[in-house]
Amino acid sequence: MTDQTIAAIATAIGEAGIGIVRLSGSKALEIADQIFSSRQGLPPSSLPGYSARYGRVVDPETKRTVDEAVLLVMRAPRSYTGEDVVEFQCHGGVVVVQRILEMALRLGARLAEPGEFTKRAFLNGRIDLSQAEAVIDVVRSRTEASLELAVDQLEGSLSRRIGAIREHLYDLVVRVEAIIDYPEDDIPEMEMDEMAEVIQAGLAELERLLATADQGKVLREGLKAVITGKPNVGKSSLLNRLLDEQRALVTDIPGTTRDIIEEVLNLKGIPLRLIDTAGIRESADVVERLGVERAVQLWSEADLIIHVLDGSVPLTEEDFQILAQTKDKHRVVVINKSDLPRVWDLADLPQADLGGAKIVEISLLEGELDPVVDAILDLVMQGVVREGTSSQAIITRARHKAALEQAKGDLEQALETLTSGLPLDLISVGLQGALEHLGEITGETVRENVIDRIFAQFCIGK
Amino acid sequence: MSHRDRRYDVIVVGAGHAGCEAGLAAARLGKKTALLTFSLDNVALLPCNPSIGGSGKAALVREVDALGGEMGRICDAALMQGRMLNTRKGPAVQSLRVQLDRKLYQRRMKYVLETTPNLFLKEGLVTRLLVEQGRVVGVKLRDGTTLYAPVVILATGTYLDSVIHIGDVRYSGAPQGQHPAIELAQSLRNLLPIVRFKTGTPPRVNLRSLDYSKLAKLEGENPLEGFSFETGSIEIEQVPCWVTYTNEATHAIIRDNLHRAALYSGAITGTGPRYCPSIESKVVQFPDRTGHQVFIEPEGWETNEGYLSGLSTSLPAEVQVELLQTIPGLENVEIMRWAYAIEYDCLDPFFLDSSLMTKEIWGLFCAGQINGTSGYEEAAAQGIVAGINAARLLDGESPITIPRSQAYIGVLIDDLVTKGTTEPYRMMTSRAEHRLYLRMDNADARLTPLGYQVGLIGEERYAAFQAKQEQIAQEVERLKRTPVGGDAETNAILRELGTTELRHGITMAELLRRPEISYDQLGRLCDLPDLPQNVRSSVEILVKYEGYLRKQQAAIERFEKLESRLLPQDLDYTKLRGLSREAVERLTLVKPRSLGQAARISGVSPADINVLVIYLETQKRSEG
Ligand SMILES: Nc1nc2c(ncn2[C@@H]2O[C@H](COP(=O)(O)OP(=O)(O)OP(=O)(O)O)[C@@H](O)[C@H]2O)c(=O)[nH]1
């Protein structure tokens, strides 16, 4: 059971300081060789136990440097787990840590179960018998935390979206199985095209899911956060404050920003692509008009819209229009210039168009930035990483991603089997496999569900 | 009665399909075995369809045969019609289904029982099971005699306190006008937990009353590969079955009389099988269906009785007549036996271990419908395992446990003892994780070595088995070595066969992997050795689906790793720290044999499995 190499993020995300990715197992060093290059050019597998090296983590596919890192090597049996252990320690925050984990998984490691390092340590005799009960507690408590998480996610968007694919696959599998197990009952045969269609639709949805999976997106390229508002409300000021540098030009002339400005920002471990845009208004100026058009277009591409309002001047038609047109988006509404006297209040905003927006009031000129940062993080956490996030959150998600990928592989196999004209029982291997992998995310027993559904859907038996 | 007549090694109660296999296995393994039945005229009765096999079930019959059981041979001898089902749906799910002469089946089986050394077939109604200090010691019969044995196998089928319902009429009774086992049921209730199940049968009719011009004819396949390894090909003049459909008029009558159906009036409380619904359930549950299929199956060579498969019902007799008359071809039907529903006691299989012995009472085995299964094939499969394990118990040998990954028998027993059952359990291929491996064609390869090792397969049969395996292996090898193609002559033939031409040479095996090419067609391109049909089809499957089968084998190896981590049977789960309360309860009840089995118990989470892994390790270390 312990012949697989396991990997996990060993530090909680969101925490300041270093991030650690740990690998344990017979392939740990081999994997390290492929992604770590030390200053001296020595591969990790040539290092003795208990040694540390400084170097670069390089993605073997793109050959690009991911980050600089310290590599720790501990050799079996003199390591925590009793197996070969490799640790990558780096400063780059969640994104880097996640990238390293993904590379390790790609190179053949398997994601560690909760408490699995400790369990291996015990099984390999590195932890004393008297500590066995403590080990059980660790395994138990961590697993329970992850179960809780699973329940949370069950209600979450991922599960809902998997739900749709699952239903279609169930329909298909149930029909296939009914046809196979009740050959003498008159169940309509499956047409090849019909099956291919369902599988292809499932594949497409899985691909969409994998591509846009909030987590994957956040971690690979960052959330796209678009700052919008009418002219002169303080959009560029907000960008500058968040970046903590004078990136965009700020003047008291409305229409200062005429094009888009994009910057990447690491907000407490969450990468954001922050985009400042031209103020929205009718303009005679061609350049400005193009800028406004571009800004409006960006709304639809945004993961998050930060709508800035000026509390010191009366609301205008532009403010209302923006509110109405962005109401389907995740939004933070920033009421700026709180250092000046307020000339309107919240009740003046059309409540119907406010939706679930987080509303904060600040002064970008002299106030603290925390309310805005917290509002953004809140939204991100809700949709992506849970509040009170721990290493578990992201691990569970990496597990989900792996499960989705396996399901996809199975469906591809089923499709290939189908299109090469092979029979139903071979096609069903891939279909059932896909369902079972999706079932890993939701924690259900697929085989029994299929049988139940056969009886519920078909009038069979004599 | 002399003393000698009253002492046995093994007593089998009930001579149905489980009892017959159990008795034969125990006797053939050298145990002095008494096989008791109410009536010697009802041995190996097929009270439902006169039919055996079908999806999942056919593989069970082949497996029983591969282990050295009798069912396959008797089926082949009593066959009236046979067909291979699912032939176009793939290698793993092809299954033989045969119509049998009910009486011939019984006579053949009875003769085998009567002529088997060590086996004593006797008429006798068991009224009580004798248990002393947690061990079974014998059984008491109605005639006052007591038979003694250290091992008793209960195979009482649907007879335990059975009640027959025909509409509003209800009486204590058993299939085919027999008697229920009421006292025995009472005696068992004091010992073991009981659940109540129900099932039903359709009316039997006189075939001369049918209008065949309105029925569709269903012919068998001739010749046909039989169930038993020993039979080979069967070539006889087969009889057809017939098909018709119910219609809206039938359904209207059923709806109007629903309140009089025992199933709906509340008269029946037992749980029925979903896969074997009565016609009234079908009409209620699927109101959109305008017709339901009815198979008319002849019951024997020398009888004109016919079985109306698909019309099982608990409606009153006069309604049965009325509804049959609405069905095309049955307008003038003469009913010979009424349809009935039957309710009976069975045991909760949680109280068995994987050897089919009860956990509480040493020496007491249970097999067949008493364990909550349905079907002749499921019964026979349990019977042979119980018989083998009874003999092994007496010899002080460890029981055989067939893994789920090796046979449907394994799936069946593991499902029963691990998950229990809330309805009569029927085998389906969908229940098996490794269906591609659990095929009909390789049942012998999967189980005959075990049958030989156990002692039920003799030298001669084993040698024949090995020769067949050798033939298969050699031919597969030969196809992988033999080149083909590249030349105009070959391409001409390929064109004729409707497949793509070859630009360069490949092997015969590669060519066979094309879905449109069959093994026999390779004969157009090279000389094929003269091999029996079953060898040729195995070769075809092994070559055609090699990639899939290899993957499945890898999955089986992963699966078996957990199965091989054994848990002590006396483990006190209440003493293990870290298990959830539900897990403690379920583990204590099931007493799983291995980590793999533990993981399949509902209510046992991965975290609980981790606790068990750690426990096993602490044990290992404190021993080592
Ligand atoms: N009093 C006060 N002035 C502010 C505050 N925030 C921004 N300003 C001023 O408002 C003016 C406009 O700020 P910008 O950040 O350029 O506004 P903008 O929305 O980017 O404007 P455009 O690019 O023209 O659309 C500048 O003079 C800022 O100094 C604030 O909180 N209080």
Ligand SMILES: [Mg+2]
């Ligand atoms: Mg600006």
